[in-house]
Amino acid sequence: MVLVSETMLQQTQASRVAELLPPFLEMFPSIHTLASASNADVVLRWKGLGYNSRALRLRDAARAIVEHHGGVVPSTPHVLRSLPGVGPYTSAAIACFAYDVWTVVLDVNVRRVYSRWLRAQATTTDVAPEPELIALAERIIPRDAPSAWHHAVMDLGATICTARRPKCSACPLSELCPSSGTMHETVRLRRPEPIFRGEPRRLWRGRVVDVLRQAGASGMTLSALSTTVLGSDATDDEHQWLQDLYGVLERDGLVSRKGRRITLAH
DNA sequence: AATCCGGGGTA
DNA sequence: TACCCAGGATT
Numbered sequence: 001m002v003l004v005s006e007t008m009l010q011q012t013q014a015s016r017v018a019e020l021l022p023p024f025l026e027m028f029p030s031i032h033t034l035a036s037a038s039n040a041d042v043v044l045r046w047k048g049l050g051y052n053s054r055a056l057r058l059r060d061a062a063r064a065i066v067e068h069h070g071g072v073v074p075s076t077p078h079v080l081r082s083l084p085g086v087g088p089y090t091s092a093a094i095a096c097f098a099y100d101v102w103t104v105v106l107d108v109n110v111r112r113v114y115s116r117w118l119r120a121q122a123t124t125t126d127v128a129p130e131p132e133l134i135a136l137a138e139r140i141i142p143r144d145a146p147s148a149w150h151h152a153v154m155d156l157g158a159t160i161c162t163a164r165r166p167k168c169s170a171c172p173l174s175e176l177c178p179s180s181g182t183m184h185e186t187v188r189l190r191r192p193e194p195i196f197r198g199e200p201r202r203l204w205r206g207r208v209v210d211v212l213r214q215a216g217a218s219g220m221t222l223s224a225l226s227t228t229v230l231g232s233d234a235t236d237d238e239h240q241w242l243q244d245l246y247g248v249l250e251r252d253g254l255v256s257r258k259g260r261r262i263t264l265a266h
Numbered sequence: 267a268a269t270c271c272g273g274g275g276t277a
Numbered sequence: 278t279a280c281c282c283a284g285g286a287t288t
Contacts, residue, residue: 010284016274050272054285087285108283164277164281190280191269202272209272252271 001025002098003065003073004034006090007058011051014158020048031071035062039253040264044213052209052254057085075099093150102146104137106130109157110150116161116179123186124164196241204229204245212255212264219263222246 004024008017027045028034034042037059046055061083065073073094074080080091088106095101106114114136115121115128127133141149160171164185174180194201207229212219226234226242234242246262249255256265 011272011282013275013282048273050274051284053271057285085285089284193270200272202270206272 002094003061004058006093006097007054007085008049010090011054012049031062031065031073034059035066038266040217040266043209043254043264047210047213050206053252054085056253060084061086073098075101077101077103096146096150100147102141102143104134104141105150106133106137107154108163109154109161112163113153113157113161116166116183117173117177120178120182122183124166124183125186125188126183197238201245204242205249208242208245208249209254209264212262215263217263219258219261221260222257222262225262
């Protein structure tokens with residue numbers, strides 16, 4: 001359960017996970033049902049969560065757990081780290097929240113809270129170096145309540161000590177925090193995302209996957225898919241662009257071709 | 267180190 | 278409506 005919810009929480013706000021986690025768990029009530037799910041099964045049930053390849057890695061992790069760990073989610077960060085899609089954050093989070101193992105959990109919220117606590121930060125985007133964050137964490141995480149501690153810090157980071165406009169005046173730690181009221185907001189620049197027909201490529205990717213979700217197991221031909229997504233008046237160049245996009249999705253294991261028919265991958 | 271990966275929430 | 282968002286994998 002924590003394996004699934006932490007994977008979801010990597011990418012989605014907690015309120016949305018609360019909404020989408022129950023139906024997913026209903027479909028895959030055990031690690032074994034998840035492990036035996038096809039790509040299509042898991043991507044179908046991942047709808048609304050985004051980042052479809054993470055759904056595949058989650059299933060791969062379930063398979064590794066069934067095959068190598070007796071069907072029991074490992075409790076040590078080091079072992080968890082070896083699972084597909086489980087990195088530094090998720091491995092620590094599962095050990096901490098599922099087993100109450102004492103470990104340093106660092107996500108963007110925790111990093112931000114610790115950074116502001118360590119010293120007065122000049123801007124809202126400043127973050128202390130990793131070694132300092134770890135050193136602080138090792139000093140202040142209670143030995144007997146790591147799970148409750150991290151829940152509290154994450155909650156503080158999500159509601160009070162926020163990224164852009166921290167509510168220092170409402171913070172219970174403002175009297176003791178060196179960064180309270182000292183930070184000015186900074187704008188961070190992003191590199192523009194690729195655009196097709198005036199819309200982001202990821203949006204078109206989502207449309208292709210969604211059309212194939214609707215198509216079900218019988219799938220559809222590439223030309224039908226292309227016309228459905230692009231409309232009947234699409235140019236040859238646009239059809240070619242979508243075909244290239246299909247190639248990427250196939251490489252990612254999200255879709256597959258059986259003869260002339262395309263489906264969500266099995 | 268830089269880039270890719272979705273779709274909903276918020277200013 | 279424009280912008281903001283997090284962690285893992287890949288290159």
